[in-house]
Protein backbone atom coordinates (compact mmCIF):
# COMPACT_ATOMS: atom_id res chain seq x y z
CA UNK A 1 0.00 0.00 0.00
CA UNK A 2 1.62 3.25 -1.16
CA UNK A 3 2.49 5.98 1.30
CA UNK A 4 0.76 9.20 0.29
CA UNK A 5 2.67 12.45 0.87
CA UNK A 6 1.00 15.81 0.22
CA UNK A 7 3.48 18.59 -0.54
CA UNK A 8 1.60 21.68 0.56
CA UNK A 9 1.94 25.30 1.56
CA UNK A 10 -0.59 28.02 0.69
CA UNK A 11 2.36 30.37 0.17
CA UNK A 12 3.50 30.43 -3.46
CA UNK A 13 6.98 29.80 -4.78
CA UNK A 14 8.35 27.99 -1.73
CA UNK A 15 9.59 24.87 -3.54
CA UNK A 16 6.59 22.50 -3.52
CA UNK A 17 6.93 21.46 -7.17
CA UNK A 18 10.72 21.33 -6.99
CA UNK A 19 10.44 19.03 -3.96
CA UNK A 20 7.89 16.80 -5.73
CA UNK A 21 10.07 16.47 -8.86
CA UNK A 22 13.32 15.75 -7.03
CA UNK A 23 11.89 13.54 -4.31
CA UNK A 24 9.98 11.59 -6.96
CA UNK A 25 13.04 11.17 -9.17
CA UNK A 26 15.21 10.23 -6.19
CA UNK A 27 12.79 7.60 -4.88
CA UNK A 28 12.30 6.17 -8.38
CA UNK A 29 16.07 5.90 -8.89
CA UNK A 30 16.22 3.90 -5.62
CA UNK A 31 13.83 1.37 -7.14
CA UNK A 32 10.61 2.64 -5.52
CA UNK A 33 7.44 2.81 -7.60
CA UNK A 34 6.34 6.45 -7.55
CA UNK A 35 3.18 8.24 -8.69
CA UNK A 36 3.37 12.04 -8.96
CA UNK A 37 0.03 13.85 -8.84
CA UNK A 38 -0.17 17.41 -10.13
CA UNK A 39 -2.98 19.09 -8.17
CA UNK A 40 -2.21 22.62 -9.33
CA UNK A 41 -3.89 24.31 -12.35
CA UNK A 42 -0.55 26.03 -13.07
CA UNK A 43 0.55 22.49 -14.13
CA UNK A 44 4.18 23.19 -13.16
CA UNK A 45 4.81 19.54 -12.26
CA UNK A 46 3.33 18.40 -15.58
CA UNK A 47 5.60 20.88 -17.38
CA UNK A 48 8.63 19.71 -15.39
CA UNK A 49 7.88 16.15 -16.49
CA UNK A 50 8.26 17.25 -20.11
CA UNK A 51 4.64 17.97 -21.12
CA UNK A 52 5.04 21.47 -22.53
CA UNK A 53 1.37 21.78 -23.56
CA UNK A 54 -0.68 20.33 -20.68
CA UNK A 55 -3.94 21.57 -22.29
CA UNK A 56 -3.40 19.15 -25.17
CA UNK A 57 -3.18 16.01 -23.03
CA UNK A 58 -6.02 13.57 -23.59
CA UNK A 59 -6.84 13.24 -19.87
CA UNK A 60 -5.71 14.90 -16.70
CA UNK A 61 -6.65 15.07 -13.02
CA UNK A 62 -9.61 17.31 -13.94
CA UNK A 63 -11.25 14.40 -15.83
CA UNK A 64 -10.64 12.06 -12.89
CA UNK A 65 -12.35 14.45 -10.48
CA UNK A 66 -15.29 15.27 -12.73
CA UNK A 67 -15.97 11.60 -13.47
CA UNK A 68 -15.96 10.69 -9.78
CA UNK A 69 -18.22 13.64 -8.93
CA UNK A 70 -20.64 12.62 -11.71
CA UNK A 71 -20.60 8.96 -10.61
CA UNK A 72 -19.18 7.86 -13.95
CA UNK A 73 -17.20 4.63 -14.01
CA UNK A 74 -13.42 4.98 -14.34
CA UNK A 75 -10.82 2.28 -14.70
CA UNK A 76 -8.09 1.99 -12.05
CA UNK A 77 -5.25 4.27 -13.06
CA UNK A 78 -7.38 6.34 -15.43
CA UNK A 79 -5.44 9.44 -16.55
CA UNK A 80 -2.03 8.22 -15.37
CA UNK A 81 0.91 8.58 -17.77
CA UNK A 82 3.96 6.34 -17.55
CA UNK A 83 7.04 8.59 -17.53
CA UNK A 84 10.01 6.37 -16.79
CA UNK A 85 10.83 2.95 -15.30
CA UNK A 86 9.39 3.56 -11.82
CA UNK A 87 7.82 6.96 -12.31
CA UNK A 88 4.21 7.75 -13.28
CA UNK A 89 2.34 11.06 -13.48
CA UNK A 90 -1.27 12.12 -13.11
CA UNK A 91 -1.02 15.45 -14.95
CA UNK A 92 -2.92 18.69 -14.54
CA UNK A 93 -3.97 21.56 -16.77
CA UNK A 94 -5.55 24.99 -16.41
CA UNK A 95 -9.04 23.35 -16.53
CA UNK A 96 -8.48 22.35 -12.91
CA UNK A 97 -9.16 25.93 -11.78
CA UNK A 98 -12.81 25.59 -12.92
CA UNK A 99 -13.06 22.24 -11.13
CA UNK A 100 -12.28 23.88 -7.80
CA UNK A 101 -15.35 26.11 -8.23
CA UNK A 102 -17.60 23.27 -9.41
CA UNK A 103 -16.79 21.22 -6.30
CA UNK A 104 -18.40 23.73 -3.96
CA UNK A 105 -21.73 21.87 -4.01
CA UNK A 106 -20.46 18.33 -4.63
CA UNK A 107 -21.21 15.52 -2.17
CA UNK A 108 -18.20 14.36 -0.07
CA UNK A 109 -16.14 16.92 -1.94
CA UNK A 110 -13.10 16.49 0.35
CA UNK A 111 -12.87 12.76 -0.38
CA UNK A 112 -12.75 12.66 -4.20
CA UNK A 113 -9.01 12.11 -4.50
CA UNK A 114 -9.10 9.55 -1.70
CA UNK A 115 -11.77 7.59 -3.59
CA UNK A 116 -9.62 7.59 -6.72
CA UNK A 117 -6.44 6.55 -4.89
CA UNK A 118 -8.13 3.56 -3.25
CA UNK A 119 -8.00 1.92 -6.69
CA UNK A 120 -4.36 2.76 -7.46
CA UNK A 121 -2.32 3.09 -4.28
CA UNK A 122 -1.47 -0.61 -4.05
CA UNK A 123 0.53 -0.26 -7.30
CA UNK A 124 2.96 2.27 -5.79
CA UNK A 125 5.41 2.63 -2.92
CA UNK A 126 4.99 6.40 -2.81
CA UNK A 127 2.37 8.82 -4.10
CA UNK A 128 3.49 12.47 -4.03
CA UNK A 129 0.85 15.18 -4.42
CA UNK A 130 2.03 18.61 -5.56
CA UNK A 131 -0.58 21.04 -4.19
CA UNK A 132 -1.45 24.51 -5.46
CA UNK A 133 -0.61 27.57 -3.33
CA UNK A 134 -4.00 27.80 -1.61
CA UNK A 135 -5.96 26.09 1.14
CA UNK A 136 -8.96 25.48 -1.13
CA UNK A 137 -10.93 22.30 -1.63
CA UNK A 138 -8.32 20.63 -3.86
CA UNK A 139 -5.60 21.04 -1.23
CA UNK A 140 -8.04 19.76 1.39
CA UNK A 141 -8.56 16.69 -0.86
CA UNK A 142 -4.80 16.08 -0.77
CA UNK A 143 -4.64 16.51 3.01
CA UNK A 144 -7.62 14.19 3.50
CA UNK A 145 -5.92 11.26 1.81
CA UNK A 146 -2.30 11.87 2.85
CA UNK A 147 -0.36 9.80 5.39
CA UNK A 148 1.96 12.76 5.85
CA UNK A 149 2.43 16.34 4.70
CA UNK A 150 5.70 17.85 3.52
CA UNK A 151 5.74 21.63 3.98
CA UNK A 152 8.55 23.53 2.25
CA UNK A 153 8.90 26.89 4.00
CA UNK A 154 11.25 29.85 4.09
CA UNK A 155 12.79 30.50 7.51
CA UNK A 156 11.34 34.00 8.04
CA UNK A 157 8.58 35.64 10.13
CA UNK A 158 5.72 35.93 7.60
CA UNK A 159 6.16 32.43 6.12
CA UNK A 160 6.05 30.99 9.64
CA UNK A 161 2.76 32.87 10.27
CA UNK A 162 1.35 31.22 7.12
CA UNK A 163 2.61 27.88 8.34
CA UNK A 164 0.54 28.20 11.52
CA UNK A 165 -2.61 28.55 9.38
CA UNK A 166 -1.70 25.42 7.42
CA UNK A 167 -1.05 23.42 10.57
CA UNK A 168 -4.46 24.53 11.88
CA UNK A 169 -6.12 23.27 8.68
CA UNK A 170 -4.29 19.94 8.92
CA UNK A 171 -5.45 19.65 12.55
CA UNK A 172 -9.09 20.10 11.47
CA UNK A 173 -8.72 17.14 9.11
CA UNK A 174 -7.45 14.87 11.87
CA UNK A 175 -10.15 15.92 14.34
CA UNK A 176 -13.13 15.61 11.98
Ligand SMILES: Nc1ncnc2c1ncn2[C@@H]1O[C@H](COP(=O)(O)OP(=O)(O)OP(=O)(O)O)[C@@H](O)[C@H]1O
Pocket residue numbers: 011012013014015016017018019040042044131132133
Ligand atom coordinates in the same frame (compact mmCIF):
# COMPACT_ATOMS: atom_id res chain seq x y z
N1 LIG B 1 15.79 24.56 -2.27
C1 LIG B 1 15.75 25.59 -3.12
N2 LIG B 1 16.71 26.55 -3.09
C2 LIG B 1 16.66 27.59 -3.94
N3 LIG B 1 15.70 27.79 -4.86
C3 LIG B 1 14.74 26.89 -4.93
C4 LIG B 1 14.69 25.75 -4.05
N4 LIG B 1 13.59 25.03 -4.35
C5 LIG B 1 12.98 25.68 -5.35
N5 LIG B 1 13.66 26.80 -5.72
C6 LIG B 1 13.28 27.75 -6.76
O1 LIG B 1 12.18 28.50 -6.28
C7 LIG B 1 11.26 28.76 -7.34
C8 LIG B 1 9.88 28.27 -6.96
O2 LIG B 1 9.93 26.85 -6.83
P1 LIG B 1 8.63 25.95 -7.05
O3 LIG B 1 8.00 26.25 -8.37
O4 LIG B 1 9.05 24.57 -6.77
O5 LIG B 1 7.71 26.50 -5.89
P2 LIG B 1 6.17 26.14 -5.63
O6 LIG B 1 5.97 26.21 -4.15
O7 LIG B 1 5.82 24.88 -6.30
O8 LIG B 1 5.44 27.35 -6.35
P3 LIG B 1 3.85 27.50 -6.55
O9 LIG B 1 3.32 27.88 -5.21
O10 LIG B 1 3.70 28.59 -7.58
O11 LIG B 1 3.34 26.17 -7.02
C9 LIG B 1 11.81 28.07 -8.59
O12 LIG B 1 12.47 29.03 -9.37
C10 LIG B 1 12.78 27.07 -8.03
O13 LIG B 1 13.83 26.80 -8.94
Ligand SMILES: [Mg+2]
Pocket residue numbers: 016017018040044045130131
Ligand atom coordinates in the same frame (compact mmCIF):
# COMPACT_ATOMS: atom_id res chain seq x y z
MG1 LIG C 1 4.23 24.49 -7.64
